Amino acid sequence: MSVSSLRIAVRAYFLSWSLAIAILLIPAxxxxxxxxxxxxxxxxxxxxxxxxxxxxxxxxxxxxxxxxxxxxxxxxxxxxxxxxxxxxxxxxxxxxxxxxxxxxxxxxSAADPVVTVYRGIERESYSCMPICQPRITLGDSERFFKSTLDQAGSLSGAAAGAAASKPQ
The missing domain is CATH 2.60.40.1080 (Immunoglobulin-like)
Structure with missing residues (x-):
């Protein structure tokens, strides 16, 4: 093995270790x-x-x-x-x-597809990805907003209760 090829091999070895250490030290x-x-x-x-x-x-x-x-x-x-x-x-x-x-x-406003339905002066919003589901959106009628929020809260509470009662 010649001196120049040995020098190249040593440089490559140290470069690869330096790169590996640098990758490990990058913070999130x-x-x-x-x-x-x-x-x-x-x-x-x-x-x-x-x-x-x-x-x-x-x-x-x-x-x-x-x-x-x-x-x-x-x-x-x-x-x-x-x-x-x-x-x-x-x-x-x-x-x-x-x-x-x-x-x-x-x-x-979020970029997801939203359908707004007007029933007289009452406004309802639906997120359609791909099936339209009620969405809690500022500006919706009070009755629709409260109903949707109550349903979401009930679902969240049921999920939290099921997770808490699950044996470890």
């Missing part, structure tokens, strides 16, 4: 979307988006928690969840109270 926060430097952050209603903040972020203040919710996770990751249509802002601060970021959050 590397996969979150970075916070845009300008403009609003768009999120769909009833959906979440992962955003990476500066590492020093320790406190998050949300302008209107009825529009969006934010949860701060380890490693500077936040989970932004759209709760109702509209716009609000959030401010990220470090432990000393220094403002690191101040951004607008726009909560928009």
């Amino acid at each position: 926060s590397a996969f979150a979307a970075p916070v845009p430097t300008g403009g609003p952050i768009a999120v769909n209603m009833d959906q979440s988006k992962l955003i990476r903040l500066p590492e020093r972020a320790a406190t998050i203040v949300i302008g209107n928690p009825l529009v969006a919710d934010i949860t701060l996770q380890a490693g500077g990751i936040i989970i932004v969840t759209g709760k109702s249509y509209g716009a609000t802002n959030f401010v990220a601060m470090d432990r000393n109270g220094e403002v690191l970021l101040d951004r607008i959050i726009l909560v928009e």
Whole structure:
């Protein structure tokens, strides 16, 4: 084996080990979307988006928690969840109270196919993927909204009760 081929083999060996170590050391926060430097952050209603903040972020203040919710996770990751249509802002601060970021959050309608049915002045919304089912949507008539919400709550409660009574 010549000196140059030995040198190439040693370089390849160290390069492969360096690459393997680098892959193992990448934190999960590397996969979150970075916070845009300008403009609003768009999120769909009833959906979440992962955003990476500066590492020093320790406190998050949300302008209107009825529009969006934010949860701060380890490693500077936040989970932004759209709760109702509209716009609000959030401010990220470090432990000393220094403002690191101040951004607008726009909560928009989800992209799933929705059919809206009007019965006089009463409005009902249905999510059609592929079969149309009642959907809890802001702006629906009070009777339909409450009925759909009650059914969803009953189903959720029954599922939670079944899971709690399941033997371990």
